[in-house]
Structure formats: C-alpha cells, structure tokens
Amino acid sequence: MEDRRFPFLDGVAGALVDGSGTIVGCTSAAEDLLALPARALVGRALRDLLADPDAWRGPEESGPGGWDGRVTVRTGDGRPLNLYVRVLTLHGDNPNDPTATRQVVLGAKSSTVARWRQDQAFTRELFLQDRFGLAVFDTDLQIVRTNTHLLPYSGVPPTLSGLKLSDFLQPADALVLEAHLREVLETGRPLVQAEGLARTVVDPRSGRMMAISAFRLQDSDGVVIGLTVLFTDITEQHRSRQRLALLHRVTAAAGGSLSVTGTAEGLARAIVPDFADVAVVDIAAAVFTGDEPVPDPTGRLVLRRTAVAGPSESAPATGDTVHVKADGTADRTTAAEPAHGWEITAPLAARGILLGQVAVRRDRWKDRYEDGDRLLLAEIAARAALAVDNARRYTREHRAAVGLQRSLLPPAVRTVAAVSTASVYLPTDSAGGVGGDWFDVIPLSSARVALVVGDVAGHGLQATATMGRLRTAVRTLADLDLEPDELLVHLDDLVSQLLFEGDFTGEAEEGDTAEPVDTAPAGRRHRPDPGSVGATCLYAVYDPVTRACTIASAGHPPPAVAGPDGTVHFLPVTPGPPLGVGGLPFEATEAVLDEGSVLALYTDGLIERGEGDIDEGMAEIQRRLAAVARQDRPLREAALQLVAGLPPTRLRDDVTLLLARTRAVPAESTATWTVDPDPAAVAKVRADATARLADWGLDDLAFTTELVLSELVTNAIRYAGGPVGVRLIHADTLTCEVSDGSSTQPRMRRARLTDEGGRGLYLVAQLTDRWGSRYTAAGKTIWTEQELPTDP
Incomplete structure (x- = not known):
C-alpha cells in the first residue's frame, strides 16, 4: 500500500x-x-x-x-x-x-x-495570521498560495495565485525582491529579515517597507518544489529609524561649519533627498554680520535666501529677499515663494531669537507630510538653529578679532623716504580665528626705516592681544634708535618677563588672582620652558643714504630680495632663538641693496606647505618673487600675486607678507662737514648750511636751521670735545645731524628765570617737528627733522 x-x-x-x-x-x-x-x-x-x-x-x-x-x-x-x-x-x-x-x-x-x-494546525493557523503576510512560491517564483493579508495595500490584486511579484509591483522593487528569493531557491540558505520596498504599479508613491524571511521547500527525495516567504510590514519602524538617522545627519552637517552660509548649505543638503525633494534655508540678514536680528517697525524680519537644495528646475534661486512676521510665520505678500508653494515651514529660533526659517517640499506624486514628519522638521530646525546661532556668534567674535588685529597693523600700502611698501594678511580659516602675525613699517631718524615682521603662536583674541603688546614694544624700542640685534635683546627680555608672569601664553584660569610664587634665588628669574615660547620676530633697518640694510632675526625665516634685474636670493641672516628663550645673543647681518630692490618679509605660514616641506615653500616664493619682479608690477598687485593659491591646500597658519621697494637718497641731496672743536667754526657751519639750503630751494628753512645748528654744534664743542660731524639730508623732510664722540645723552629741561643757560634743547624742540639722539659706534648723534615747505 x-x-x-x-x-x-x-x-x-x-x-x-x-x-x-x-x-x-x-x-x-x-x-x-x-x-x-x-x-x-x-x-x-x-x-x-x-x-x-x-x-x-x-x-x-x-x-x-x-x-x-x-x-x-x-x-x-x-x-x-x-x-x-x-x-x-x-x-x-x-x-x-x-x-x-x-x-x-x-x-x-x-x-x-x-x-x-x-503540523496541520501550524500550517492552518499560519495562513490565518493577520500580522504578517505568507506566500508559497513555486520554482518559477509564481505565487501558489497566500494568506489574505499579503500586502493589503492599494494596487494589490485580490487574488494572487499564479501571479509573479512583477505583475503588480514596481519593476525596480520586484527585481530586488525576486533576486532575494531566487538566491534562496538556488543556494538553500534561508533569508532572514531582509528589507525591501514594495510599491505597486497602481500606487507608485512611497510604498511600504517590508521585512522578508524565506526558506526553501523540498520533498522527501530532496527535490526543490518552491519556497515559503514571510512578509512583515516594518514601514513605521523604518521611518522612525530614517527620521532618527536624518536628525543625526542634519545635526552633524549643520554643526560642521562655523560659517553661517556653510551651516545653511549643510542643513539644506542633509534634508534632500531623504526628507524632501526641495529644501530652502532663509537666514536673517543681520546674522551674517554677527548681530542679533531685530524686526523692523512693521514687525517684519528681512531674511536672505541662503541655501537651496534640490533639482535646479524646481528650486528657487538664492539671494532672494524673504520677509517673515515676528512670530516666525511667512509674510505671503512679500515672501519670494516658489510657484508650487511649501508643505510646511519651520522657524530657526535659538535662545529666544528668530534667526530664519527652513522650508521643504515633496513632489506631488509622493506621500504628503504626516504629523511625525512635521515634528521631525521642528526638531531639525531647533538643532540647526543652535548651529546657526553658534556660527553667528563665531562670526561676531571673528569680526571683532579681525577688526582688532587690523586696527593694530599699519596701512597695507605706505610710502616713506626710504621705501614704498605693500602688505597682505590672510588669516587662517581655522576654528581659532585670527592669529598673532604682525608687520610694521616704522620711520626712523635720518630718513631711515625699520621693517618688522613677527609671529605669535596660537589663534584668537589672546594671540592678537599679545601681538599688539609686542608691536607696541617694538615701536617703543625702535624710537630709541637701537641697532637690530640690540633691539631684539630688549624684546626677548620683555617676552621672558611676560612668560615668567604668565601673561604671554594666556594659560591662567579665569578668576585666578593668586600672585605668582617666585622660588628662584633673589635677583634671578626662572628661565622659561622652551616649549612654551611662541613668538618670532625679524627686524630690519634700511638706510636710503648708504643703501645698507641691517637685519637681525629671532627664530624667523630670512627675507628674500629681488634685485632690479629680476634675480632673487635670500639674505644670509643668522637666526637667533625665538623670543623668550633668554640668555642667548642675536647676530646682525648687513647687506647693501640696489635702489629699486624689492625686499620680501613674511611669516612661516607662507612657506609651510601642506606636507610641511619648508624648502619647497621657499623655492616657490623665490620663483614667484622673480616673476613679479620681472613684470615690474605695483607692489600691491605683486603682493596679491605672491599669495594667490598658496598654499595649495587649506591654510594651516596665518600668512603675512610685507613687500618693500627700496629708494635711495642721491648724493647731491646730502651735505657733510667736519667741524673743528673751536667756537669760531660755528659761523662757518651756519654759512655753509645756508648755502646748501639755497641750492635745494629751501630758503624758508634757513633761519631755523641756523639756530638749530648753532645750538647743537656749540653744545658738542663745549661738552664733548674733539671733532664734530654735521650732516644735512634732503629727503621727505630736512634732517640735521650733529655727531660727537661723547656717549652722554642730552636731556631737555625747563630753565628757570634766573638761569643763564638750559634753554638750548628746549628751543630746538620748539623750532623743529621732531628731535632725538642715538648712540653710534663712535659716540652719539643728535638729530632734528623739519617738514618741507609746501608749494603755495
């Protein structure tokens, strides 16, 4: 049987x-x-x-x-x-x-x-379940039997026996599902909880997300006769996961930039296409300057269309002006809305401030937004608003830092008797903001000029404030007419004191008012840790009369010089230690420059390439400087061309470049005399000076010059002894110099009515625009400056 x-x-x-x-x-x-x-x-x-x-x-x-x-x-x-x-x-x-x-x-x-x-009860009850779909397929993937709850959605035929999935599902969806089932038939490996989208041909909207499990059916002889598939609707769970993932993506995208525009663009890109087909972000105009938006007298807030994501043919253009009411709702009478309108708009509000709005739209053939989607957009807007407000605050602080730094720097273009200069400053695009790079052009006595460039490590207001202190110190020391190496010694001592007091690195905690404890022996200071030193400086003095340039460096890169013939070389500067190390000497280097040479001073941000190859960066600067020198461009254009595209990657440090084209005072614009230490020789000096002023067309300055020379030469003969040197320099001002072999500095004092003397230097100061004295290798030089008369 x-x-x-x-x-x-x-x-x-x-x-x-x-x-x-x-x-x-x-x-x-x-x-x-x-x-x-x-x-x-x-x-x-x-x-x-x-x-x-x-x-x-x-x-x-x-x-x-x-x-x-x-x-x-x-x-x-x-x-x-x-x-x-x-x-x-x-x-x-x-x-x-x-x-x-x-x-x-x-x-x-x-x-x-x-x-x-x-088995019979299990099979019977399985086909009666209403929480999941059950289908038996033959080896051709035709449906043999199903329960009544298989895909009970619009577009599914009431009877599925004999049909394939491609007969009622979208081709793309059917292709994916059948590929899974065919793999189960061929390999025998069960399919467990694979996710697939099911959209019908009749209703091609967002469809339903199904979790699919399948196993192969074989008879007692092992012959494959089909497979059984379980379908579970996980649409809501899938949407919940999608919403959560979208929220994380938006938070990361919006918070990944400290730029207001970058934040808005990141938000729009993160929304499309998973949540919307078109997304628009409008930001209040005041936010871009770091200010808090304030509605106008009519209660409206002006917004700027900042970011748009979606197909170009359906997306509005950026830059449009949009108005919203104070409560965040759009003012439809003036809002620049797209033709098809928006399905929901969420305000971007943070810390009680309305900053803008985000609007989204789906194509008409897709599902409309549900309550869960609206709540999600509100949460997205709330998180994005915090990112926008952070970007606004950063913009405000960045503008303040940049404004402070630029206020501490000299004009970008300047001309003095010795040089004409142009400069470029590029702050790094890092989260720390601007840094401590600085440069300066300081007029000195006798038509000379000091060129300075320096770099304080770090970024932000602390570095900028430190830079301001060092620049002020350099200007103060430069006013003493110190030699470059001597000036750096004093500057190094100042930085060492700041490091010792904890004022240089800004590491003290807020509210920390405790006095520093000095455990060093009396009369000695702690030498700062070299790792805490973070400032370099290069100081150069150029004399247009002798065309000599004297340079000293505190750990700073050497300057480059482009000659009038277009050849470029780096000056052989011997760099000393960075500022703050203390106890080590600095060495000055002197070079004679041809008139019209271009001297390039810079910070290391210009030569540090993305790979850290400084030699390559210096070679590139040398090549570019030679190119602009041969083109004989204006200094400002040359400076911009030198920094264009450098470095090729994102800036790792601030870039400061100072170009100075040297000028020379011709020999006929100077006059020099040696005066014997005899009071009778003063009259001869006055006469010779008056004659030379007449040759220069400066007769209007003859009387004042005679008085100045009489006082200074007489004092030199009386107090210094030995030969006295006199020099006149006709440049942008008239400079009178009197040199002697004494190292005693003159002091101006106010004479009393009963005093017979003491009024000489006071008169000199009143008659001239500037005066001062400087030490020299042979003694000292007292100098005065008089403004040249202007043509009527």
Whole structure:
C-alpha cells in the first residue's frame, strides 16, 4: 500500500484483515513498525497482537464509516507500542455474507500522528495570521498560495495565485525582491529579515517597507518544489529609524561649519533627498554680520535666501529677499515663494531669537507630510538653529578679532623716504580665528626705516592681544634708535618677563588672582620652558643714504630680495632663538641693496606647505618673487600675486607678507662737514648750511636751521670735545645731524628765570617737528627733522 509518489503515507503501516479478524496482508512499513516479518503476521489473528484484545472492534462493531483510536500492540521484540489506528470497513458484493467483509487498518505511532496534527494546525493557523503576510512560491517564483493579508495595500490584486511579484509591483522593487528569493531557491540558505520596498504599479508613491524571511521547500527525495516567504510590514519602524538617522545627519552637517552660509548649505543638503525633494534655508540678514536680528517697525524680519537644495528646475534661486512676521510665520505678500508653494515651514529660533526659517517640499506624486514628519522638521530646525546661532556668534567674535588685529597693523600700502611698501594678511580659516602675525613699517631718524615682521603662536583674541603688546614694544624700542640685534635683546627680555608672569601664553584660569610664587634665588628669574615660547620676530633697518640694510632675526625665516634685474636670493641672516628663550645673543647681518630692490618679509605660514616641506615653500616664493619682479608690477598687485593659491591646500597658519621697494637718497641731496672743536667754526657751519639750503630751494628753512645748528654744534664743542660731524639730508623732510664722540645723552629741561643757560634743547624742540639722539659706534648723534615747505 506504500507509494513513494505519496509522501504523506511515509511512516504509515497498513494491513488487510478479513471478516474473522485474521491478517491476510500487510505492508513493509507494518513489518518495520511491529518488528515482525510478513510471514509472522499473515494468517495471525489481529487481536493476538493487542495488549488489550477487547479494545478491537470488528466489522459488525465498526459501523459503516469504520473507526479510529489508540491501541497498544506487542512488537516482535516484546516491547509495547502505542499506535493510532484508522480502520476502514470494506464490504463485498453480498452485504449479508460476513466472510466477504474486509477491514483496512492504517496505523502509525501516536507521537508521529501528534506531530502530523501539530503540523496541520501550524500550517492552518499560519495562513490565518493577520500580522504578517505568507506566500508559497513555486520554482518559477509564481505565487501558489497566500494568506489574505499579503500586502493589503492599494494596487494589490485580490487574488494572487499564479501571479509573479512583477505583475503588480514596481519593476525596480520586484527585481530586488525576486533576486532575494531566487538566491534562496538556488543556494538553500534561508533569508532572514531582509528589507525591501514594495510599491505597486497602481500606487507608485512611497510604498511600504517590508521585512522578508524565506526558506526553501523540498520533498522527501530532496527535490526543490518552491519556497515559503514571510512578509512583515516594518514601514513605521523604518521611518522612525530614517527620521532618527536624518536628525543625526542634519545635526552633524549643520554643526560642521562655523560659517553661517556653510551651516545653511549643510542643513539644506542633509534634508534632500531623504526628507524632501526641495529644501530652502532663509537666514536673517543681520546674522551674517554677527548681530542679533531685530524686526523692523512693521514687525517684519528681512531674511536672505541662503541655501537651496534640490533639482535646479524646481528650486528657487538664492539671494532672494524673504520677509517673515515676528512670530516666525511667512509674510505671503512679500515672501519670494516658489510657484508650487511649501508643505510646511519651520522657524530657526535659538535662545529666544528668530534667526530664519527652513522650508521643504515633496513632489506631488509622493506621500504628503504626516504629523511625525512635521515634528521631525521642528526638531531639525531647533538643532540647526543652535548651529546657526553658534556660527553667528563665531562670526561676531571673528569680526571683532579681525577688526582688532587690523586696527593694530599699519596701512597695507605706505610710502616713506626710504621705501614704498605693500602688505597682505590672510588669516587662517581655522576654528581659532585670527592669529598673532604682525608687520610694521616704522620711520626712523635720518630718513631711515625699520621693517618688522613677527609671529605669535596660537589663534584668537589672546594671540592678537599679545601681538599688539609686542608691536607696541617694538615701536617703543625702535624710537630709541637701537641697532637690530640690540633691539631684539630688549624684546626677548620683555617676552621672558611676560612668560615668567604668565601673561604671554594666556594659560591662567579665569578668576585666578593668586600672585605668582617666585622660588628662584633673589635677583634671578626662572628661565622659561622652551616649549612654551611662541613668538618670532625679524627686524630690519634700511638706510636710503648708504643703501645698507641691517637685519637681525629671532627664530624667523630670512627675507628674500629681488634685485632690479629680476634675480632673487635670500639674505644670509643668522637666526637667533625665538623670543623668550633668554640668555642667548642675536647676530646682525648687513647687506647693501640696489635702489629699486624689492625686499620680501613674511611669516612661516607662507612657506609651510601642506606636507610641511619648508624648502619647497621657499623655492616657490623665490620663483614667484622673480616673476613679479620681472613684470615690474605695483607692489600691491605683486603682493596679491605672491599669495594667490598658496598654499595649495587649506591654510594651516596665518600668512603675512610685507613687500618693500627700496629708494635711495642721491648724493647731491646730502651735505657733510667736519667741524673743528673751536667756537669760531660755528659761523662757518651756519654759512655753509645756508648755502646748501639755497641750492635745494629751501630758503624758508634757513633761519631755523641756523639756530638749530648753532645750538647743537656749540653744545658738542663745549661738552664733548674733539671733532664734530654735521650732516644735512634732503629727503621727505630736512634732517640735521650733529655727531660727537661723547656717549652722554642730552636731556631737555625747563630753565628757570634766573638761569643763564638750559634753554638750548628746549628751543630746538620748539623750532623743529621732531628731535632725538642715538648712540653710534663712535659716540652719539643728535638729530632734528623739519617738514618741507609746501608749494603755495
């Protein structure tokens, strides 16, 4: 009775019993189940196999439909075996002949039958579930059977038997799902919770997100006959994950920039296309300058369309002006709205300040926004508003820092008797803001000029304030007419004091007013840690009369010089230690420059390339300086060309460049005399000076010059002794110099009415525009300056 073509009979034993209850035939499964051969079973009374013979019901007791129930049999090895049997009665041609009646007995182990019943119940209930979809596919991926809850959405046919997924789903979605199922058929590996989008052909909107699990079906011979697929709708969970992920992306994108425009652009790009097809961010105009937006007298706030993301054909243009009311709602009478309108607009408000708004729109064929989407946009706007406000505050502080630094620097273009200069300052685009780079052009006595460039490590207001202190100190020391190496010694001592007092690095905590404890022996200071020193400086003095340039460096890169013929070289400066190390000397280098040479002073931000190769950076500057020198461009254009595109990557440090084109005072514009230490020689000096002023067309200055020379030469002869030198320089001012061999500096004092002397220097100061004295290798020089008369 067993047939492999009917696998549902596997494990079922069968026997044929005649009307007297004798076994007349059996299946091999019966032999296996009872552990008895057929010859031991055929011809034997069935009741003899039962543990309880009375439990058996013959044909006359079975009724027309037979019976079923549980019985216990004795197997060939003597073990009791619980079976579930089904007994069918077969009647012969003559119902009155009991010998013609037969019984077909089908039996299986009780445990096996229980499992069959569980399988049947499981399958039946599985197809009745309403929380997930169930489908059986054949090997061609045609649907054989489904429960009634498979994809109960618009566009799904009521009857799916015989259809493929591509018959009712969007081609792209069907292709993805069928690829998963085909892999299960081919490999036999189950598919567990794979996600796939299901959009129908009839309703191609956002569709439903399904979690798909599948396993292959095989018969008892291992032949693949199809697969079973479970579909679970996880659309809401998927949307929740998407919203959370979007919120994180927007927060990161909006907070990744300290630029107001960059923040708005990051916000718009993060929204499209996952949340909207078009997104627009409008920011109040005042935010771009770091100010707090204030509504106008009509209660409206002017917004600037700052960032737009989406297809260009459907997105509005940036730069439009938009107005909103004080409560954040759009003023439809003036707002520059796109033609199709917006589905929701959320205000960008932070810390009680309305900063702008964000508006989004989806294409019409997509799902409209739900309440959850509106809440998400409100949360996005709240987080983005904090980023915009942070960018606004940074803009305000950055502008203040840049303004402070630029106020501490000289004009970008300047002309004095010795040089004409042009400068460029590029602050780094780092979060710390501007830094401590500075330069200066300081007019000195006798038509000379000091060129200074320096760099304080770090960024922000602290570095800028420190830079201002050092620049002021340099100007003060320069006014003393110190030599470059001597000036750096004094500046180094000042920085060492600042480091010792904790005022240089700005490391003291806010509110820390404790006095510093000095544990060094009396009369000595701690030497600062070299790692805490963060300032370099290069100081150069150029004399247009001798064309000599004297330079000293405190850890700063050497200047470059472009000659009038276009050749460029770096001056052989011997750099000393950075400022603040203390105790080490500085060495001055002197070079004679041709008239019209271009001297380039810079900070290391100009030569430090992205890879840190300073030699490459210096070679590039040398090449560019040679190019602009040959073109003979104005200094301002040359300076801009030198920094254009340098470095090729984002700036790692501030860039400061100072270009100075040297000028020379011709020999005929100077006059020099040596005066014997005899009071009678003063008259001769006055006469010679008056004659020279006449040659220069400066007769208007003759009387004052005579008085100045008489006083200064007489004092030099009286107090210094030895030869006295006199020099006149006709440049942008008239300079009078008197030199002697004494190192005693003159002091101006106010004479009393009874004093016979003491009024000389006072008169000199009143008659001239500037005066002063400086030490020289041979003594000292007292100098005065007079403004040249202007043409009427």
